[in-house]
Amino acid sequence: MLKDIPQLKVENVAVAVVPEVNNSGEKEWGVYLLNLKNETIEGVLVASNGYGYKNGEKVKTSTLRHFIEQVPAKSYAKVELIIETVFGLNNEYWVSFYLNNTLYDKKYLFLPDSINPEYFTTVPLLDKAGVMIK
DSSP: OGGGSOOOOOOSEEEEEEEEEOTTSOEEEEEEEEEOSSSOEEEEEEEEEEEEEETTEEEEOOOEEEEEEEEOTTEEEEEEEEOGGGTTSEEEEEEEEEETTEEEEEEEEEOTTOSSGGGOEEETTTTEEEEEEO
């Protein structure tokens, strides 16, 4: 029964989008998974996609999946680059991981136009400005 399934709450794991400058001097946007816990998370799977409306038409991006073997305590992993043309869409990151042999998962959703300097904060561990969902 559904009532018998434990409802596990994900805490101290975040996804952040941060502007950066690449080796060619061009601006790009990196998506990071932050492990703010005091323990390593393992078997991390991140599925990302975008969806919504653009110019009145329904749009859906491809789903990308990324596997990260482990993210040590108080550290981060770069997941992917994101292009500015999808900032007007919902950008969803579904994160699953193991902690102490228990599977956790959580959806992180950047709403349309929320990846914007107006909403920047200092992203912990990276010590850079960006948009973060915890």
